[in-house]
Amino acid sequence: QVQLVESGGGLVQPGGSLRLSCAASGNIFSINAMGWYRQAPGKQRELVAAITSGGNTNYKDSVKGRFTISRDNAKNTVYLQMNRLEPEDTAVYYCNLDHTTRWGTRRDYWGQGTQVTVSS
Numbered sequence: 001q002v003q004l005v006e007s008g009g010g011l012v013q014p015g016g017s018l019r020l021s022c023a024a025s026g027n028i029f030s031i032n033a034m035g036w037y038r039q040a041p042g043k044q045r046e047l048v049a050a051i052t053s054g055g056n057t058n059y060k061d062s063v064k065g066r067f068t069i070s071r072d073n074a075k076n077t078v079y080l081q082m083n084r085l086e087p088e089d090t091a092v093y094y095c096n097l098d099h100t101t102r103w104g105t106r107r108d109y110w111g112q113g114t115q116v117t118v119s120s
Contacts, residue, residue: 001026001027002024002025002026002027002028002097002099002107002109003024003025003026003109004022004023004024004095004097004109004110004111004112005022005023005025005111005112006020006021006022006093006094006095006111006112006113006114007020007021007022007114008020008021008080008114009093009114009115009116010115010116010117011117011118011119012085012116012117012118013118013119013120014085014086014087014118014119014120015084015085016085016118017081017082017083017084017085018082018085018116019079019080019081019082020036020079020080020082020093020095020114020116021077021078021079022034022036022077022078022079022095022111023075023076023077024076024077024097024099024109025076027101028076028099029099029100029101029102030053030099030100030101031053031073031076031097031098031099031100032052032053032098032099032100032106033050033051033052033053033097033098034050034051034071034078034095034096034097034098035047035048035049035050035051035058035069035078035095035096035098036048036049036050036069036078036080036093036094036095036096037093037094037096038089038091038092038093038094038116039091039092039094040090040091040092043091045094046060047060048060048063048067048080048093049063049067049068049069049080050069050096051069051070051071051078053071053073055071057069062088063082063089066082066083066084066085067080067081067082067083068080068081068083069081078095080093082116085116085118086118087118087119088118089116089118090116090117090118090119091116092113092114092115092116093113093114093115093116094110094111094113095110095111096108096109096110096111097109097110
């Protein structure tokens with residue numbers, strides 16, 4: 001019932017920038033939080049950044065000062081501005097939606113993933 005569509009990934013050189021977007025659509029009632037996770041081959045998925053509907057943010061330590069998460073509530077869209085990218089940032093990035101339905105049930109939704117590759 002809820003779909004997340006990601007865009008903005010690509011291949012960039014170290015020090016470059018990318019902006020990821022994730023738009024949620026469908027039967028949305030209440031968004032508790034949206035965030036970005038990433039997973040590199042052979043590694044566990046990890047939280048990169050998250051933002052609540054109230055605007056509170058949380059970042060992985062290694063991206064603080066380089067990445068900025070933001071939201072557009074009118075569009076049900078979350079963004080991740082990534083600056084000064086490093087090879088260690090290479091991963092598949094997944095958008096996450098923490099959603100409460102009209103029935104009061106909390107559901108977790110995931111985007112399809114977008115590849116970010118940082119290499120010279």
